[in-house]
Amino acid sequence: MRELAPDTPVCCAYLELSTPDLPSAVEALLQDGVEAITVWPMFLGTGRHAREDLPRLMEQLRARHARVRFTLRPAIAEHPDVLQAMACAALEPGAP
Numbered sequence: 001m002r003e004l005a006p007d008t009p010v011c012c013a014y015l016e017l018s019t020p021d022l023p024s025a026v027e028a029l030l031q032d033g034v035e036a037i038t039v040w041p042m043f044l045g046t047g048r049h050a051r052e053d054l055p056r057l058m059e060q061l062r063a064r065h066a067r068v069r070f071t072l073r074p075a076i077a078e079h080p081d082v083l084q085a086m087a088c089a090a091l092e093p094g095a096p
Helices: 022-031 048-064 080-091
Strands: 036-039 069-072
Touching: 022 036, 022 048, 048 069
Parallel strands: 036 069
Antiparallel strands: none
């Protein structure tokens, strides 16, 4: 993403087991002057994190930072281009 859009602030965040967590990543972006944040979960499915944990956390962030425009995208695996790429990789001859 940084190579494709070097002027766009990008930050990875995690829900558990790694850092930074999402609130910390949001704080870092806000310190850089960001006014709108899009969260795009890099999940290959829509499990509990995507259905429950992340929407609840987004509500908390929206309440804490009312002036920031937050957008929550669906899990990345639901994007048609990602589905197409996964299907092509799975059909590739000699794929494991």
